[in-house]
Amino acid sequence: MSITQLAKDLNLSKSTVSRALNDYPDVSFETRERVQKRAEEIGYIPNPVAQRLKQGKSNAVGVVLPPPLDNGAFIEPFYSTMLGSLVIELEKSGLQLLVTTQKTSASDDDVVSYRKMFQRGLVDALLILRTHSNDPRVEFALQHNFPFVTYGRTEKETKHTWVDVDHEQAIYSAVIRQVGRGHRQIAFISTKSRYNYAQLRTEGYVQALKDSGIPFYPRWLVESGLNIDDGYRTALKLLKTEPRPTSIVCTTDDIAIGTMTACREFGLVPGKDIAIMGYGNSAACEHTSPPLTSIEAFPKQLGEKIGKFFTERLDGNTSDALQHVQSTKIIERDSDPVLT
Amino acid sequence: MSITQLAKDLNLSKSTVSRALNDYPDVSFETRERVQKRAEEIGYIPNPVAQRLKQGKSNAVGVVLPPPLDNGAFIEPFYSTMLGSLVIELEKSGLQLLVTTQKTSASDDDVVSYRKMFQRGLVDALLILRTHSNDPRVEFALQHNFPFVTYGRTEKETKHTWVDVDHEQAIYSAVIRQVGRGHRQIAFISTKSRYNYAQLRTEGYVQALKDSGIPFYPRWLVESGLNIDDGYRTALKLLKTEPRPTSIVCTTDDIAIGTMTACREFGLVPGKDIAIMGYGNSAACEHTSPPLTSIEAFPKQLGEKIGKFFTERLDGNTSDALQHVQSTKIIERDSDPVLT
DNA sequence: TATTTCACCGGAACCGGTTTCGGTGATTGG
DNA sequence: CCAATCACCGAAACCGGTTCCGGTGAAATA
Numbered sequence A, B: 001m002s003i004t005q006l007a008k009d010l011n012l013s014k015s016t017v018s019r020a021l022n023d024y025p026d027v028s029f030e031t032r033e034r035v036q037k038r039a040e041e042i043g044y045i046p047n048p049v050a051q052r053l054k055q056g057k058s059n060a061v062g063v064v065l066p067p068p069l070d071n072g073a074f075i076e077p078f079y080s081t082m083l084g085s086l087v088i089e090l091e092k093s094g095l096q097l098l099v100t101t102q103k104t105s106a107s108d109d110d111v112v113s114y115r116k117m118f119q120r121g122l123v124d125a126l127l128i129l130r131t132h133s134n135d136p137r138v139e140f141a142l143q144h145n146f147p148f149v150t151y152g153r154t155e156k157e158t159k160h161t162w163v164d165v166d167h168e169q170a171i172y173s174a175v176i177r178q179v180g181r182g183h184r185q186i187a188f189i190s191t192k193s194r195y196n197y198a199q200l201r202t203e204g205y206v207q208a209l210k211d212s213g214i215p216f217y218p219r220w221l222v223e224s225g226l227n228i229d230d231g232y233r234t235a236l237k238l239l240k241t242e243p244r245p246t247s248i249v250c251t252t253d254d255i256a257i258g259t260m261t262a263c264r265e266f267g268l269v270p271g272k273d274i275a276i277m278g279y280g281n282s283a284a285c286e287h288t289s290p291p292l293t294s295i296e297a298f299p300k301q302l303g304e305k306i307g308k309f310f311t312e313r314l315d316g317n318t319s320d321a322l323q324h325v326q327s328t329k330i331i332e333r334d335s336d337p338v339l340t
Numbered sequence C: 001t002a003t004t005t006c007a008c009c010g011g012a013a014c015c016g017g018t019t020t021c022g023g024t025g026a027t028t029g030g
Numbered sequence D: 001c002c003a004a005t006c007a008c009c010g011a012a013a014c015c016g017g018t019t020c021c022g023g024t025g026a027a028a029t030a
Helices: A003-010 A014-021 A029-041 A047-057 A077-092 A114-118 A137-142 A167-180 A194-209 A228-237 A253-263 A283-287 A299-314 B003-010 B012-020 B029-042 B049-056 B077-092 B112-118 B136-142 B167-180 B196-211 B226-237 B253-265 B283-287 B299-314
Strands: A059-065 A096-102 A125-129 A148-151 A161-165 A184-188 A221-223 A247-250 A276-277 A295-296 A323-326 A327-329 B062-065 B097-102 B125-127 B148-153 B162-164 B188-189 B221-223 B247-250 B276-277 B294-295 B323-327 B329-333
Touching: A003 A014, A003 A029, A003 A276, A029 A194, A047 B003, A047 B049, A059 A077, A059 A114, A077 A096, A077 A221, A077 A299, A077 B097, A096 B077, A114 A125, A114 A137, A125 A137, A125 A161, A137 A148, A148 A228, A148 A299, A161 A167, A167 A184, A167 A194, A167 A247, A167 A276, A167 A327, A184 A194, A184 B112, A194 A221, A221 A228, A221 A276, A228 A247, A228 A253, A228 B283, A247 A253, A253 A283, A253 B283, A283 B226, A283 B253, A299 A323, A327 B012, B003 B012, B003 B029, B012 B029, B062 B077, B062 B112, B077 B097, B077 B299, B097 B112, B112 B125, B112 B136, B125 B136, B136 B148, B148 B299, B162 B167, B162 B299, B167 B188, B167 B221, B167 B247, B167 B276, B167 B283, B188 B196, B188 B226, B196 B221, B221 B226, B226 B247, B226 B253, B253 B276, B253 B283, B299 B323
Parallel strands: A059 A096, A059 A125, A125 A148, A148 A161, A161 A323, A184 A221, A184 A247, A247 A276, B062 B097, B062 B125, B125 B148, B148 B162, B162 B323, B188 B221, B188 B247, B247 B276
Antiparallel strands: A295 A327, B294 B329
């Protein structure tokens, strides 16, 4: 059912019908009512594709997800809840979210998948996830003058609109907490350093040691993959170092869960013989044994913020770059006791 | 850069350029080469929106996700990996996945979100997740003759294309396993029965008891929400029944994790004093204590199958309904010991 | 009464492609 | 030598909307 047929049905022209449906002023009250009523009756809904073509707007925001994880998961829990609230926020402004993934083979800062999205028409703006310190995707978007929001800053902290967690502060406070509980042998399991957040967190770790007058041992700063098993294997190596750390701060809850099993293999009971902290405050934290102390980063609020930034930018508010850094909160549980 | 401009640049007509780019036979070799070379140079890519409008195809498949979970997650891990492999499979045929969510307020079989998708142009086909026994979305799609694939059967098992897990067999084999390990007091924590899979699993539970000559106690068949906490609370009630079950089969890993903590509160050590099984074989299973015996349902394969069904259907293969039921496998760990 | 204003509506252009149709000039066949 | 075929390309219609422009008749103004 096209607008042409509807117009014929009503003995009106396409243009009048269109104006009536879109509440233009120069159409009489009676015909407007008549058109809208009839449209309702026969369930007419304008073809969104035609609208997009004419208006040059798609009313959609695109995101290309990182390649599936090793475990085959489409998306990590953190992004899951962030995107969840993003979708809800976008919906308020009539925006949709178009999701794609990278090819499995591609590295996650590959530009090819973004190029397709850039083609005017498919999406009006892009969300770039998990920025690298030096991110070609950001360069690409800036260069093509395409509206975008990033989750995560870049090294240059270019003047674009971004949302990010206060990673440095998050890990800083975690380490300070460990110090306050009597630890001086504190390890940090990080991830690949090309991620900008990884660098920020590492800075937080180093800074906290410094401010506490604790020397920095490079052996206790290790990198791990993001899976539980990655964390497990990394922790196995870490626990072999001499002296052994008495507290391990993990950059992910999954990594923390993996290190807990690694500890048990070393005969160390987490929460008793060794302190462990996670990051993300995932649902599992409550139900590990012992329950895992973790850092809440409020992905829901982040998603809302991103959504608001999108609507602002797409409303033409490009005056200045919108930016937001989200502070975190330590959720205290039983996995990191006071050192005895 | 539109095709019109490209044509002007080449001193050719739009139509010739279009034909050259799409490898039509009635264009000379030289001009074809010239056009394609020039298009490459200036990075011309046809506007997908215009293509969609003309061709009436969007080359996209839509899915509307259930409303965000109570914990705010966009998507459950199972769907996460299923959609991950689906996207990869669709990509092979040049198809995209368009993701939307329900309004938070809506029930997850609400048709309104689907109605938007139905509008010709946005997507060529729909994926309907987690069917109810009596699903208005399926009725709606059939009624409007819109191509779709469901994950999950319906009560009527209408002749449409679907993919589903062999839920009945899955739980049947789980219960039989418990019987084989000496249990005769076996509970099953299910979910809301309007989900078709819930009914199938319950049938599997009941049938297994019957075939084992074990009487059915209604008290040991309980319903729970999908979260860890829901499982926890449900298990608390279940453990108060007299007599107390010696084995609990859970319809979800999360529920199983919740029941494990519930057991501990009753002074029961999971894997020792009581047997527990999960479903889904999520990453956490390896790292609970004890590691959780669970049922692998192969979401990756399901996603691939769904993708193949989509490409077949969109290639016009509507001859007969495509259907696939995925068998499962029990992954044995330490949470369900032999009864002593 | 003549002219301007106004409310209201239809015609047509347009978005950027694809595809049908028809028209060249060259080549082949009779 | 004329007609039929052929390769190749341009003009134009079309997809389904939106919006500019102009035109009508009635009402307001001079």
